[in-house]
Amino acid sequence: MHQLIASPFLDHFLVVRPGSTNGMKIGKGRFEELRSNPAVVPQWLADAARKAWGIEKLTSVMVREPAPLAYGRASWEINKGCDYDCEHCYLGLKRFEGLTWENKVNLLTVMRDSGALWLQITGGEPLIDRDFPAAYEYANQLGMMVSISSNGSQLSKPRIIEILTRHRPYLIAVSVYGATAETYDGLTRNRGAFGRFIKGLDAAKEAGLSLKLNIVVAERNVHEIEAMEALADSYGFPHQVFTSMSPTIEGGGERLGTQAAKFVVKREPFKGCNAGHTFFHSDPWGKASICKVGRDPQFDLITQGLDGLRQLGYVADSLQLRTGGCSGCTLSGSCYTCRPLAKLYQEAKAPLDTYCQHGGR
Structure with a gap:
């Protein structure tokens, strides 16, 4: 290698x-x-x-050869299946399904050919996909810098720790849902999950893997914020705290009630992003969109290849246009939510103050 x-x-x-x-x-x-x-x-x-x-x-x-497209990064939900059933999850229904191995190879090749140097593999829980080790190794062989978003429950498994030490990832972002078994298992709705999470952190620490801990704050675990930060510090892993819950990707509002409303940190004004222009996202079926939030329309990279990606720039620009209740907004210059995310909040009939500064006036 x-x-x-x-x-x-x-x-x-x-x-x-x-x-x-x-x-x-x-x-x-x-x-x-x-x-x-x-x-x-x-x-x-x-x-x-x-x-x-x-x-x-x-x-x-x-x-790596220069690419016909100018993408630098990509993300891929290898599978939406998960061994947890977190009450706040934005994916909604998490079906365990996706591409055949042959088409996973095709998809990764298209991603390489798009110019993407950095690839994030996510899920669901990516490490439980039976093809993860082979897909991870192939992405490395293609010359991509791979990061992984995980719940950490599988990090102590021998076949996982072996492939991650043989081909070290750029970064593993691990979500933290509690500092005690009672809280962690309750939020993930999975008995024994906290024990597997701790075993995963121990294995990653011993292997010298690069981890970042994302502390997810919900109503159920808000009393353990300081304890979760102390847990991260005890391992020497950097951490970040997230307090905002999102609607499901279908625009459902059933997850918003899990948010610890008093601890939500006000976001910075949205100044635009390069979604669809310099990075893109693929779902488990190889359907590309500008990002994980703005998923409609999608383009099939298995059948269309790079031609599908050529349309994303136009789609990205059109999705950022203000529509519906946001048309003509006098506060648009200081809006802190991108249009695709605001659309999901609107579809979920979320309170205005969850996505719009009008709600706080």
Whole structure:
């Protein structure tokens, strides 16, 4: 397996190392030097690799070809199935279904060909998909920097820890739902879940994997915020606290009642994003959308390939237009919710103050 990856990334050229958050920017001339003779490691790169990553002998560099599209990142729900049944989950009904292995390979290849250097594999719970180890390994072979979003329940499984130590991920983002078994198991509605979560953290710590903990605050676990932060600190993992609950991706409002309303942190004004332009999302069936929230319309990457992605930029621009109750809003310049998310809140008949600053006036 390659030690480094040299790749175009948006308007730049980068050299990155799988499993490391360090990277370096290089000029087009040096990238073309690597591209013209990828089997030869120039001295300037060997010296830089020793300084940046401590690589004493650099022998293998994967040089990715420039892509016809300018995407830099992608995310993929390998499966919506999950071993938890969290009462706040935005996915709603979590069916365990998706692509055949052959089409998973096709999808990952399209993602590589789109230019995506960073790939997030998510779910449901991605680590319970039977094809996860093979898909994860193949994504690494294609020269993508892979991160994983997980509940951590499977991290101690031998086949999982083996593949993650052999091909180290860029990052594993693990959700935290409580600091005690009573609270954690209650929120996830899964007996014994807290024990498996702790075993997963222990295994990841021992293996030296790069973890970030996402502390999810709901009404059921709000009394353990400080304890959850202390748990993260005890492992030395960085953490972030999330207090806002979203409607389901179908626009259902049944999950909003789990929110700890008094602890919701006011969001910053929405200034736009590059969804659909520099990154995209795929569901378990290989249907691409601009992001995890704005899922309609979708394009089938298995049948359409890169041609499906070529339409996402136009879709992204159209989805950000203000419609319905937001048309002509005098506070639009300070709005803190993107239009696709606001649409879900409106469909869920959510209270105005959950997604609009009008509600707080």
